[in-house]
Amino acid sequence: MSDEENVPETQMENVSDGAGLEEEDDDDMEQITAQKVLEILETAWINEMCAPEILPSQVDMLELMVSQVAHMEEQMRDLDKNDFRAVVHGMELERVRYIMASYLRCRLQKIETFTQHILNQEAARDPDEKRLSPEETKFAQDFAGHVDEYFHKVATQYMPNQQRGEAELRIVTPNLMSHVFLKANVAVPAVIVGVDDEEVDMAAGSQHIIPYQLVADLIQNNQAQLI
């Protein structure tokens, strides 16, 4: 269980055969271990479940993990189904897959709820600050298009113009001031915690309940995580 033990199977650089992902990634990506990737994904998953708005996509980490899972499945194919190793590895892969699926499902749910809001925000962001993966962007656009088309077909086209209302008014936005539970990863000094600019120093490992917007940057910088 020691972290130093960099056994071949758990290292990302060794899964390159066939997948060829590493060439696309920068140098420090090559050194990352599968364990680290899983930790990042797990944190992203829990943050995503707890945050009211959509967070930056971890699509690189997901791709690494998917190829790692595929690689391990490839290796396990030769093992007997009832082999102890096959059972345990199989269980772990199921757990990893659950985390990945649940993470993506959670993001899709947010995209379906806040479609237009998310699309507007994405359009305003710089290319390297985009929060959606290309696939998610496509899904969001298609989804928005289909919903509009459907409503147009079954209802709005039969309505007089003034009752169709402003499209802007129909946009659903997340409540960024909703309260979340948060755990500080490192000591963070002087976090504003109230509308009246009250400040609090967060110790590493301390837990708090606080409106999301006041700590959104801490979560993105990984100084704190949602729980």
Next chain:
Amino acid sequence: MDPAIIEFIGEKVMISIIPNFSNEPLHMIYGSVGPFRAGFPVFVPLWMATHLRKQQKCRIVPPEWMDMDILEEIKEEEKRSKFFTKMPCEHYMVVAQLVMSTAPDDVPRCEELRTVIKDIFDIRESKLRTSIDAFIKGEGTYAKLDNLTLLEIHSVRPILPYSLDHIARYQRMATASQRDTSMLSNSMMGSSSVPNSNSLFSQ
């Protein structure tokens, strides 16, 4: 979050087992486990331990804190202290529940332990409810929740953040309508005989 997800997260806790088989170390994605030698304790994640136990391939060694004396002490401490005390394990309820349901025979005085742990949980829950009551009445928007475990936080998850959100929403509405009213009454200055429909909101 679903309780099942909290259990899922809690299942990552490492626990000691005594396997009755031998095997090479396993290189899991989460880290390496083993080597397994029959009769020698080894640390594995809880989900693996419960699986192996169900297959009759190991005995679970209860964690150190799963002991009558230690737990009684924690219970007394929890009763004495005004604040939440630090629990021996971040997921003590999950671990206790899983270990005691899959392997009651591996835990000495299992039933008594179960009662004590439940007592501790109940004391903490009632403390939590009292402090939430005080917190909401004090109209705060921020609170520190040190030493609460994930399960305990989630036992108040549906109600606490939602009620705070609602209170915050009402407060925003109140300030907004107050502003409207004052603007309206300013513009109506001098014609005080005109009934001000918005004055209802500011009172």
